[in-house]
Amino acid sequence: MVTNYFENLLKRDTIFKAENTLDINYIPERLPHREKELSLLSQLFISLLTIPNSLSRKIIITGCMGIGKTATVKIFGNMLHTTAQKRGINIKYIHINCRKERTSYKVLINIIRQIQINFPKRGYSPQDLLEVILNTLQNKNLHILLVLDELNYLINKDDDLIYSLTRMYDDSYNCPQRISIIGIVRDLSCLNNLDSSTISTLQSNIIKFNTYSVEQIYDILKYRIKLSLKEDIINDDLLKMLSEITYDKGDLRYGLNVLWKACKIAESKYLSFLSTECLRLANQELIPYSIHNLLKYLKQEKLLFLLSIVISLKNTKNASISLSEILEQYHIVCENIRKIPKSYSQLWNYLNEFKKDGIISIELKSKNIQGRRSYIKILDISLIKLENLIHKILEKKGVIT
Ligand SMILES: Nc1ncnc2c1ncn2[C@@H]1O[C@H](COP(=O)(O)OP(=O)(O)OP(=O)(O)O)[C@@H](O)[C@H]1O
Ligand SMILES: [Mg+2]
Known part of the structure; x- marks a missing residue:
């Protein structure tokens, strides 16, 4: 008879009480050492409850990776929603991750889906969609707390939406204000890409989360x-x-x-x-979660190049490897799966992006008088684990079998 592995596992004593609560997406009831931030947010948003729709708050939250920014805002959003509900005030909390919804269009469609069912998806420009949202909010007498998490992914590409959202009520006088915004970014420098009036609106309320x-x-x-x-x-x-x-x-x-x-x-x-x-x-x-997450959303062309870096490094005894050796490996990888290799300048851009993301470091070494060569190193991550992970992702994307 075939062994029933489930039965065997179920019979075994487990050390978990509630395994799901260790999941990184699980939001616990309490957040020790974030009470101060929760209290500050409540003070900033209290007028949404005392004088509903009288103002539109705009806040930026900033701080390093994995220090509870998202978790704190999720708890805060739910707290605001339930308190409003108890008092018969119509407030909805909408949390959007801009890494997943990377364009204004996607963000706006996501908002519409949450406030209005059965909305035809096609045929609207972002400006139309924003108008539909504002009309629906007015008709339903609703205020939304819109959280734009990892906002930097939207800023780099598409700052029209942020501009429109921050200046929504500029032309109107004394009309109900129905959207408040919390933007979350790790690094404030991404705001510099916005126009100066948007920057000044957003910069007036910045909450910095300190590292633990x-x-x-x-x-x-x-x-x-x-x-x-x-x-x-x-x-x-x-x-x-x-x-x-x-x-x-x-x-x-x-x-x-x-x-x-x-x-x-x-x-x-x-x-x-x-x-x-x-x-x-x-x-x-x-492998650190940040790297995991980063690779998951990387374009296949970049993944193939990164895979070539990993393989080349694995094949050498040295800690770093020259770009020309990586390029050789890259051409083999491309040939094996019948892909056309990217141009040198494109690959150089990829390298700089990997560097910015903290996956690699680039060192320039003088070889001789004629010039310097770039040497690439992968920091702090096991190459075998990284290679396996990239393989898995490429398999999922159907690039390799
Ligand atoms: N004070 C805390 N108490 C309990 N769990 C916490 C606390 N702070 C963070 N966590 C947990 O740590 C993990 C990371 O937190 P979170 O996702 O909020 O980080 P973040 O600051 O948004 O990071 P990133 O910039 O990468 O998005 C989550 O699983 C969260 O539940
Ligand atoms: Mg987060």
């Missing part, structure tokens, strides 16, 4: 462990070690992922608690 200290990370992880694991699964020393690992990466998602992975390793070894070895193995195995 190692002690704060310890508290947060302790809380997340209480939610997700049974009691006494992880001892205090190990929790401190996990906090240090997380602090080093500067991203709480990494800590949560390592914890989850370590628990899985412990279970596979039939342990009823976490050992240092489980944590160490998990830490070695994981």
Whole structure:
């Protein structure tokens, strides 16, 4: 008879109490060490509840990766919605990730879908769509808190929408104001690409989220462990070690992922608690979430070039490799899957983008008097893991089989 692996797993004792609460998209009820930010946001938006539709607030939230910006705003949005509902005030909270909805059109269609059902998708310009939204809000006597998360993805391409949204009520006097905006960006410098009047509107209210200290990370992880694991699964020393690992990466998602992975390793070894070895193995195995996410959304041409960099680096004993060697490998990769290689200048652009995203570093070394050569290095990530991940993504995209 075939072994029923599910039955076997279900019979086994688990160390999880609620495994789903370790998922990086899970929003916990509380956010230790973000109370101050939640309180500040509430103060800024209180007039939406006291004098509904009297003003349109526009706020920018900024701060490094994985420090609870999205989670805080999601909790805040829901808090605003439920408080308004209790008082019979019509406020809807709409959270849009601009990395996923990369154009004004997509953002606006997403908003419309959330406030009006059965809207025909085609045949409208962004300006038309904005008008439809404003009319619907007026007819339904509704105010929306629009969160544009990872707003930088929209700014680089398409700042018309941001311009329109920030100046929506400029021509009207004393009319109800129905859209408030929270924009979230890691780095404020992306705002510089906007026109100066939009910048000045947005810059008037900026909330900076500070990075967590190692002690704060310890508290947060302790809380997340209480939610997700049974009691006494992880001892205090190990929790401190996990906090240090997380602090080093500067991203709480990494800590949560390592914890989850370590628990899985412990279970596979039939342990009823976490050992240092489980944590160490998990830490070695994981690719930082930020890189994972970045690769997922990379164009296949760029992925193929990155794959060539990884393969070339794997094939050399040195820590860095020259661009010409990478190009050789790149041509082989392209030939194997019958793709036309990109031009040198395009590839050079890709390299600079990889550098900006923190995947590689480029070093210029003087070879001889005639010139300098670029040497490329991949930082801090296991090449084998990276290669596997790129392969998986390319397979999913149907580029390789
Ligand atoms: N204070 C906290 N308490 C509990 N969990 C937290 C806290 N801060 C962050 N987290 C968790 O850490 C993870 C990362 O947080 P979040 O997604 O909000 O980061 P972010 O600042 O939006 O990062 P990015 O700039 O990459 O989008 C989430 O799973 C979130 O639930
Ligand atoms: Mg976020």
